[in-house]
Amino acid sequence: MSENVLFNQGQAISSKYDFSKTYLSAELFKKKNGSGPEPSANQPELITLSDGNEIPLIGFGTYTLTGGSGVNTMMQALSTGYRALDSAVNYENEGAVGEVIRRSSLKREDLFITSKLPGRHQKFDEAITTIQESLFRMHLDYFDLYLIHWPNPLENHYVEAWQALIEAQKMGLIRSIGVSNFLPEHLERLEKETGVLPVVNQIELHPYWSQPEQRKFDKEHGIFTQAWSPLGRANAVLHDEIIKKIAETHHKSIAQVILRWELQLGVGVIPKSSSTKRQFENLDLFNFELSDEEISSISALDKPDGRTNNQNPAVYQEF
C-alpha cells in the first residue's frame, strides 16, 4: 500500500512547489520514531453545537501557514488526524487551505472548514460578497463555520455583519455561524437586535488568560467556547513550573497538559504546529485525565495582564 494513502497527488492544480513529501500517519510515525501515539488517540472527538451541527473538539490552527510550505504542513495535519482547519481572510491562506482540500482524498463531509470575516468588510453587502469570495478562493460550496473575526465596536458594524452571516446561512453558504473575540455586551446586543445567538465564540484562552467570566456567559447562552492561541503562542506558559510538575506526574508534555486542561474546562482547542511530532503530541490527549486539584492549580495561574498581545476586544480593532 502506498504510504501516501490519504492524498490524490494528481487531483490538485498544477504547481511548481514540491508536493512529493510523504505525510505520516500515526502508524508510520511510530515506525519511524520507535514510539508515538496510538492511532485510536488520533480521532478528534466531535461535540454537538446548539444548532445541531457537530464540530471537532480539537482543530488545527493555520495562522502563518501560507503558500507551498503551508500546504505541506496542513496536509501533514490531515494525515496526523486533524479534520478541522481554522482559517481567516486575514491569514491570507484560504487559497492554501483550498489546495489542501483538493489534494486530500478525504470526503468534504469529513472535513470541518472555518474562515472569518475581516473588520474591513462588516457592512452587510460587503460581508456577503466576502463570504462568497472566501468560498471561491477555497473552491468550496459551503463553510462548516464562519466567524466575525473581531467585533470592532468603535466602527459599530458588527450587528450588520451578523445579519449578513444569518443571511449567508439561509443561502446555504455556511452551516454554523459564530463570532470571535465577542464580549458579553456584544453578544447581548446581537441577541437583542437579531434574535439569533452565535453557536461558537472563538476567544484567546490559555492558562495565563483563562477567561472564566466569558466562558460562564458563553455556556449559559448555549455558545461553544473555542480557544485561540491555546498554547499562548508558545510564550512563557510553556515553561511554567507548576504545569511542568503536573506534566511530569502524567508523563506528558507541558503543552499536552495545557490542552487537556482546556478540554476539561469544556473548551475546544485549535493549536497550530509546523512540526509533525508536535502535531501528533497535540492530538494525543485522551489517555490521561487531570484531577480537580490539578485543574484548579492551572486555573489559578490566570493573570490580569495575561493576554499574549494586549488585544482587548472592547477597544482593540482589526481590519
Ligand SMILES: NC(=O)c1ccc[n+]([C@@H]2O[C@H](COP(=O)([O-])OP(=O)(O)OC[C@H]3O[C@@H](n4cnc5c(N)ncnc54)[C@H](OP(=O)(O)O)[C@@H]3O)[C@@H](O)[C@H]2O)c1
Ligand atoms: N480568532 C482570532 O482572533 C485568532 C487569533 C489568533 C489565533 N487564532 C487561531 O488560533 C490558532 C492557534 O493559535 P496560535 O497559532 O496563535 O498559537 P498556539 O497554537 O497557541 O501556539 C503555536 C505555537 O506553539 C508552538 N507549539 C505548538 N505545539 C507545541 C508543542 N506541543 N510543544 C511546544 N510548542 C508547540 C508552535 O511552534 P511549531 O509550529 O514550531 O510547533 C507555535 O510557535 C491560530 O493558528 C489561528 O488559527 C485566532
